[in-house]
Amino acid sequence: MDEFESLPFFEIDSAYRIEANFKRLQYLDASKEAVAEISFLINRDSVQFLLYKYSGNEKLLFLPYTDLTTGFETHTSGRYLIIPFPNMDKVLIDFNKSMNIDCAYTHEPPCGWPPRDNHFNFPIRAGAKFFQDKNWKKLTKQPKYKKGNAFYPDLLKEAKYPNHVDRSLMKFPISVRAIINIDGSISNPVMKHGFQEDFDKVVLNAFTKMGKGSFEPAELNGNKVRKYLIFVIDPKYFK
Incomplete structure (x- = not known):
C-alpha cells in the first residue's frame, strides 16, 4: 500500500463557525434545484447562500461555494460543506470543515462549478487547501x-x-x-x-x-x- 499523504488545511479559526438563519424553499422535490437557503453575517457582510440535496441522503444538505482563495490557495472548482437538515430555523455552519470538490483528488480537470450566488467577495481561509499527492508536480513558486x-x-x-x-x-x-x-x-x-x-x-x-x-x-x-x-x-x- 502506498503511503497516504495528509490533507492540507488552514488553521482552525472559530470566527468561521457561524449560526445562520435557515429557510426551506418551496420546490423541495426538484432533484436539481436548491431546496433551502441560509443567511448569515460574516466579515461584516450579509450573505445569502443556496443549499442542495446531498446525493444519497435526504437528511443532509450540500453547500458548494467559491471565495477569493479559489484557484489560488484552494481548488479551482470551489469547496463544499455537508450540513445536517435542521429541524429549526437556525443552523450551525462551520467553514473549518470545508472540503475540496471530489475531482481535486482524481487528477481530472475542474468538475463543475458552484452556483454564482454562492460566492464570497473575500477569502475564506478555513477548511481544505489545495491537495497535491506525491505523483503531482509541486510548484516551488506560484505565479x-x-x-x-x-x-x-x-x-x-x-x-x-x-x-x-x-x-x-x-x-x-x-x-x-x-x-x-x-x-x-x-x-x-x-x-x-x-x-x-x-x-x-x-x-x-x-x-x-x-x-x-x-x-x-x-x-x-x-x-x-x-x-x-x-x-x-x-x-x-x-x-
Whole structure:
C-alpha cells in the first residue's frame, strides 16, 4: 500500500463557525434545484447562500461555494460543506470543515462549478487547501502579478463596454480561467461564469492584452512553467 499523504488545511479559526438563519424553499422535490437557503453575517457582510440535496441522503444538505482563495490557495472548482437538515430555523455552519470538490483528488480537470450566488467577495481561509499527492508536480513558486493587488484595475482600465449592456444589473462575480505563461503573459482565457455575451468578449479581450512580463511565472525546481489560474472578478471593478 502506498503511503497516504495528509490533507492540507488552514488553521482552525472559530470566527468561521457561524449560526445562520435557515429557510426551506418551496420546490423541495426538484432533484436539481436548491431546496433551502441560509443567511448569515460574516466579515461584516450579509450573505445569502443556496443549499442542495446531498446525493444519497435526504437528511443532509450540500453547500458548494467559491471565495477569493479559489484557484489560488484552494481548488479551482470551489469547496463544499455537508450540513445536517435542521429541524429549526437556525443552523450551525462551520467553514473549518470545508472540503475540496471530489475531482481535486482524481487528477481530472475542474468538475463543475458552484452556483454564482454562492460566492464570497473575500477569502475564506478555513477548511481544505489545495491537495497535491506525491505523483503531482509541486510548484516551488506560484505565479504572481508584479503590481500586487492592482491586477483587476490594470486589466480593465482600457476596457470599452457595449452601450447596450447595463452593468448595474451585475450582482455576482464573473470568473475566467487562463494560463500564466513562462514569459509572464496571459493566454487562453475562458469564461467560466459570465454576465452577457458582448460584455464577456470585452473582458476576455482585456486578458489577452496583458503584456509579457505582467506576471512572475510559476516555477518548478528553478524552472519557469505555465500555470492555470481562476480569476474571480467582483462586480465593483466594472462600475
